[in-house]
Amino acid sequence: MAYTAEAFQNEYLALGATEVDAIVTVTSTGAEGGRRTSGATEIIIVDCSGSMQAEGRMAAARHAAKAAVGCIDDGVHFAIIAGVSTAQQLFPDPGELAVASPQTRAEAVRAIDRLQANGGTAMGAWLKLAHRLFGLRPGDIAHAILLTDGENGEYGGYLESVLTEIGGSFTCDCRGVGTNWQVSELRKIANALLGTVDIVARPEDLATAFEQMMTAAMSKTSGDVQLKVWTPIKAVIRFVKQVEPQVVDLTGKRVEEGPRTGLYPLGAWGAESRDYHICVQVPAGMSGDEMLAARLSVMEGDTVLTQALVRAVWTGDAALSTRINRQVAHYTGQAELAEAIQAGIEARKHGDDHTATIKFGRAAQLAHQSGNKATEDLLSTVVDIEDAATGTVRLRRKIDAADEMALDTRSTKTVRVGRQQ
Structure with missing residues (x-):
């Protein structure tokens, strides 16, 4: 079974900045001949x-x-x-x-x-x-x-x-x-x-x-795959989330393994690809300082299957430090999309139509911007989307319970950058 891991980030931080974000794409070709390990x-x-x-x-x-x-x-x-x-x-x-x-x-x-x-x-x-x-x-x-x-x-x-x-x-x-x-x-x-x-x-x-x-x-050919995350002294993991094919917060599932190292469960794998959002808090550096913010290893048992590095470089050049990484921005939006939908459903249950409209409107806007057509279609069963680009929606008077539950259960499903469902 062959694995690869690729980190996407803007490693350049403004002076005084202490937060490093990266999207890591882990891909497996599956075991040879589809045989289980x-x-x-x-x-x-x-x-x-x-x-x-x-x-x-x-x-x-x-x-x-x-x-x-x-x-x-x-x-x-x-x-x-x-x-x-x-x-x-x-x-x-x-x-x-x-x-x-x-x-x-x-x-x-x-x-x-x-x-x-x-x-x-x-x-x-x-x-x-x-x-x-x-x-x-x-x-x-x-x-x-x-x-x-x-x-x-x-x-x-x-x-x-x-x-x-x-x-x-x-x-x-x-x-x-x-x-x-x-x-x-x-x-x-x-x-x-x-x-x-x-x-x-x-x-x-x-x-x-x-x-x-x-x-x-x-189709799963390998079990108990884990993400091993090492961070240097004074660096702290803020969160580790699976962000594709669906949002799953793994932060609380960390198991400590020695100094500055933790294991996060990734479950069983076949031939597939998943994306993870890693956020690390690091001490602020001076202009030109560089550091390894995290080393990520995909593990099965004691075997290292693949690795990726998350870097931090401090710069006074605003053109570099303000550049937004497309993958990080996309998945930050997908996580917000799921949160907006669930908050909208909760507000509607409590009779707060004003908050529900705001949340569903934001969700419609995020779904439209990211090309998440499946979620946009589900939203349209709960609200009338007048203008998805601006997030202008109207709550429907009558909503089928099954439609609302489908929107809720599937709110965490995501799409990759530039890829529609």
């Missing part, structure tokens, strides 16, 4: 609470789980969890993992036919069981799909405590079917477990969504 384990978690019986959601969930099982490669370990008021392992026998083959996939499909909607919603318990099962195969590329249609019913703070305990130990893609679940709740899970969150408004679309998630998971 380690084993893989997949767990499918299906909400079987009583509310799943409504609108044919349970039948659609069974169909989707079968579709996902059909996408699991031979030799991959897997299990299925039925999520109710407790976590119940549906397949294989409790405490075990199956090895994917034509026979075990057929057995799993028969087990899925037994899924019935009857019980409550206990996402913390579901995730704890998944964590225990993943623990049977340490070192595997570990991925889960979690489907729900409602809010978590566990006592306050339990889910958060579970996420603190298991955060980063596996990847979990979360999907909410219908509109009676909380985006913030699933986003909390996805952020802790380096996954994605999205709405599947119509039950009949679940199978396609599950197939897409499982196919993407099967």
Whole structure:
């Protein structure tokens, strides 16, 4: 597996400036022949609470789980969890993992036919069981799909405590079917477990969504990739964020590794490319002073896969220090776009139409400027965009709940500089 890392920045700082920004593009060609560098384990978690019986959601969930099982490669370990008021392992026998083959996939499909909607919603318990099962195969590329249609019913703070305990130990893609679940709740899970969150408004679309998630998971050939960041004395990391294909703040996930060095989890990788925004605070220098602000190493285990350097050069030449790096400016705008959308939705929920209009207007302007057509289209389901260039919008009187939730879940999806979706 070959990796490259390239840093984009304006390394020139004005006299007195102490903040260094860089966008680092990490690209992997994937393992040779698509072969995994380690084993893989997949767990499918299906909400079987009583509310799943409504609108044919349970039948659609069974169909989707079968579709996902059909996408699991031979030799991959897997299990299925039925999520109710407790976590119940549906397949294989409790405490075990199956090895994917034509026979075990057929057995799993028969087990899925037994899924019935009857019980409550206990996402913390579901995730704890998944964590225990993943623990049977340490070192595997570990991925889960979690489907729900409602809010978590566990006592306050339990889910958060579970996420603190298991955060980063596996990847979990979360999907909410219908509109009676909380985006913030699933986003909390996805952020802790380096996954994605999205709405599947119509039950009949679940199978396609599950197939897409499982196919993407099967394309991962390397697990537990990390970004190792070294900074010199008196330099401090302000933040590390993934900014493409979606915004994910990795700052709080740092694990210290010796003096001035920290590790940030990047999850599993296949043949793909992602962008990261690194911000470092450094002591101010004199004109002509240069320093290495950070050394970034992409790691798998103890192996350095590739490196990039972030530099700082102080200058009294305003023409140099005020030059805006295109990549840094673009992704700063994409992060602001996500924040503006989420603030607009929150303001609207609290009846603050004035703030909501301002925030959605700013979001429309940022989406238009960056060429993020997908987000601009989603915004147009919530507001009438009169002039995207100036951010002039009008709130719609009636908004479909599914449209608002789609805008919320997809607000963190970004586009690269000069590339439209």
